Amino acid sequence: xxxxxxxxxxxxxxxxRGLSTAPGVYRMIGSDDGVLYVGKASALKNxxxxxxNATPKSARITTMLNQVARMEVTVxxxxxxxxxxxxxxxxxxxxRYNVLLRDDKSYPxxxxxxxxxxxxxxxxGPRAIPGRYFGPYASVGAVRETLNLxxxxxxxxxxxxxxxxxxxxxCLQHQIGRCTAxxxxxVPAREYAENVRRACxxxxxxxxxLTDQLGRGMEAASERLDFExxxxxxxxxxxxxxxxxxxxxxxxxxxLDVLAVAMQGAAACVLLLAFRDGRNLGTRAFFPRTNxxxxxxxxxxxxxxxxxxxxxxxxxxxxxxxxxxxxxxEHALSAAGERRVQIRSSVRSERAxxxxxxxxxxxxxxxxxxxxxxxxxxxADGLRDLLGMAALPSRIECFDISHTMGEATVxxxxxxxxxxxxxxxxxxxxxxxxxxxxxxxxxxxAIGRRFKRAVDERAGGKEGVLPDxxxxxxxxxQVAQARAVLEELGIxxxxxxxxxxxxxxxxxxxELLLPGADGQPGRCVRPGAESPALQLIQQVRDExxxxxxxxxxxxxxxxxxxxxxxxxxxxxxxxxxxxLRHFGGLGGLKGAGVEEIARVDGVNDALAERIYATLHGLExxxxxxxxxxxxxxxxxxxxxxxxxxxxxSDSRSEQ
Numbered sequence: 001x002x003x004x005x006x007x008x009x010x011x012x013x014x015x016x017r018g019l020s021t022a023p024g025v026y027r028m029i030g031s032d033d034g035v036l037y038v039g040k041a042s043a044l045k046n047x048x049x050x051x052x053n054a055t056p057k058s059a060r061i062t063t064m065l066n067q068v069a070r071m072e073v074t075v076x077x078x079x080x081x082x083x084x085x086x087x088x089x090x091x092x093x094x095x096r097y098n099v100l101l102r103d104d105k106s107y108p109x110x111x112x113x114x115x116x117x118x119x120x121x122x123x124x125g126p127r128a129i130p131g132r133y134f135g136p137y138a139s140v141g142a143v144r145e146t147l148n149l150x151x152x153x154x155x156x157x158x159x160x161x162x163x164x165x166x167x168x169x170x171c172l173q174h175q176i177g178r179c180t181a182x183x184x185x186x187v188p189a190r191e192y193a194e195n196v197r198r199a200c201x202x203x204x205x206x207x208x209x210l211t212d213q214l215g216r217g218m219e220a221a222s223e224r225l226d227f228e229x230x231x232x233x234x235x236x237x238x239x240x241x242x243x244x245x246x247x248x249x250x251x252x253x254x255x256l257d258v259l260a261v262a263m264q265g266a267a268a269c270v271l272l273l274a275f276r277d278g279r280n281l282g283t284r285a286f287f288p289r290t291n292x293x294x295x296x297x298x299x300x301x302x303x304x305x306x307x308x309x310x311x312x313x314x315x316x317x318x319x320x321x322x323x324x325x326x327x328x329x330e331h332a333l334s335a336a337g338e339r340r341v342q343i344r345s346s347v348r349s350e351r352a353x354x355x356x357x358x359x360x361x362x363x364x365x366x367x368x369x370x371x372x373x374x375x376x377x378x379x380a381d382g383l384r385d386l387l388g389m390a391a392l393p394s395r396i397e398c399f400d401i402s403h404t405m406g407e408a409t410v411x412x413x414x415x416x417x418x419x420x421x422x423x424x425x426x427x428x429x430x431x432x433x434x435x436x437x438x439x440x441x442x443x444x445x446a447i448g449r450r451f452k453r454a455v456d457e458r459a460g461g462k463e464g465v466l467p468d469x470x471x472x473x474x475x476x477x478q479v480a481q482a483r484a485v486l487e488e489l490g491i492x493x494x495x496x497x498x499x500x501x502x503x504x505x506x507x508x509x510x511e512l513l514l515p516g517a518d519g520q521p522g523r524c525v526r527p528g529a530e531s532p533a534l535q536l537i538q539q540v541r542d543e544x545x546x547x548x549x550x551x552x553x554x555x556x557x558x559x560x561x562x563x564x565x566x567x568x569x570x571x572x573x574x575x576x577x578x579x580l581r582h583f584g585g586l587g588g589l590k591g592a593g594v595e596e597i598a599r600v601d602g603v604n605d606a607l608a609e610r611i612y613a614t615l616h617g618l619e620x621x622x623x624x625x626x627x628x629x630x631x632x633x634x635x636x637x638x639x640x641x642x643x644x645x646x647x648x649s650d651s652r653s654e655q
């Protein structure tokens with residue numbers, strides 16, 4: 001009797017017996033080579049063996065173990081390395097049975113840039129700018145309060161680099177004592193770097209260490225009879241001490257995070273209440289993907305490991321319940337932060353009050369989140385019925401075009417699923433090669449670029465994700481362009497909807513253009529403001545509009561704020577600095593005549609002519625030959641007329 005061979009059952013006990021007791025990370029892998037679970041261990045042999053002993057397991061763990069085809073381990077030198085590696089693998093592999101902390105880039109941070117003269121500012125979004133990020137903070141108000149303290153205490157610059165490079169005299173921030181004016185060289189580089197270091201200590205919650213250092217510096221300055229420096233350090237210490245005094249009067253802990261978890265079924269909310277250097281930074285709610293786990297302690301342990309794998313932990317973390325591997329996580333966080341970190345769950349008095357407050361807020365946040373999810377699903381149900389789809393749309397995309405009189409045209413593509421926006425999958429397209437203001441061509445180009453890529457990916461054996469519903473912000477013309485692209489690429493089964501403003505051009509009065517199948521005439525419907533389907537469409541359309549306008553404004557501002565001097569041959573950093581310093585900026589230079597420009601050190605008549613022509617959109621005919629200039633300008637005719645070259649004998653060296 002013949003039959004198909006079953007894959008061999010994984011012998012977990014035998015595998016565990018061959019492991020060492022060193023710390024490390026283990027990975028459970030299924031028969032399809034997909035990673036099921038990633039975990040850390042202070043002793044691999046003991047931890048892995050615990051999965052395969054006779055102790056009863058939860059239904060989720062039992063289901064997972066039945067799918068394990070093999071296991072892999074990575075031995076690390078320390079438990080801290082195991083924690084870091086586990087976090088990296090969970091983020092990159094997204095295992096099916098791990099609790100996953102969702103990435104959320106919408107919360108603000110304090111950014112201290114990594115430059116010769118670092119800038120301190122608020123930052124949102126992906127952390128792509130080199131530098132140190134402090135936070136996240138619960139609100140913009142908390143960030144602004146922190147920045148206000150930084151400017152008062154340490155006088156770091158806040159201006160953008162484009163402003164910083166072009167300053168010729170100190171700004172108002174210096175005059176009111178909130179900046180040391182590094183832009184014009186009023187502070188030595190060593191002193192500014194020391195202010196940056198002190199600001200980092202303060203933002204890390206190490207103000208006691210900072211005041212001790214300042215006190216020693218004050219004594220040293222007094223011993224060398226530098227009484228001005230000693231007085232400055234004394235005033236700084238006094239400011240920090242008075243700030244601490246005000247905070248301790250409130251009875252708040254100096255450096256503390258309080259965490260509480262609430263669960264309803266498999267839905268979870270972890271609420272973080274943060275104090276840094278005695279300042280209450282407010283609360284922040286997280287909604288991790290539990291992937292079937294219904295154990296609050298397990299969810300909280302996964303959150304602590306993943307969250308503090310990326311954030312500097314405070315000295316004390318208070319939890320509303322004990323968690324597995326608490327001592328391991330505590331030791332790893334202490335090693336990573338290079339200071340002792342305590343994780344506590346049994347607290348009294350004031351801290352118990354904080355725990356209760358965090359727990360209540362976690363329950364309220366989870367209830368609110370579940371209510372909003374229910375409303376979102378009701379809207380998705382309405383859209384399914386409106387479009388006659390067999391199932392809920394799992395992916396909705398919307399395109400919008402934004403420009404100003406044809407300048408800096410940008411197309412946006414936002415993505416929603418049944419639960420809400422997927423911001424990590426948003427895309428912008430810079431539109432080029434079209435007539436300015438041609439929205440039809442812009443839509444055709446954006447749709448073509450997005451869907452051609454999906455088709456190419458599918459041809460190459462990749463996933464090539466396509467939406468279930470495609471919304472176009474526009475009327476029949478834009479919808480026709482989108483449909484033409486889909487037909488050219490042979491894409492079917494995508495519900496195409498045009499979202500046009502109704503006759504009254506009021507929210508709720510929108511007209512939806514639904515093209516017919518197989519070339520049949522489409523239909524126009526007006527669901528009305530009470531329609532859940534239209535409410536979802538409005539939400540997606542408004543988000544696409546916002547995302548397009550933001551991209552367009554950024555592209556337009558970048559074009560307008562970039563110095564056109566950089567594009568002029570013969571203008572290097574020294575001449576550019578001389579010009580901007582002489583005229584006080586690009587605006588002053590644009591208002592100057594050729595003769596005045598030629599008076600600047602290092603600028604001759606020929607170069608002055610070229611600078612003037614470039615800044616005013618005039619045509620210059622010429623060529624540079626080994627540092628010599630041959631050029632001419634049509635001074636009598638209009639700017640668009642062809643210029644007449646000057647005789648070669650008139651050429652002069654720029655030098």
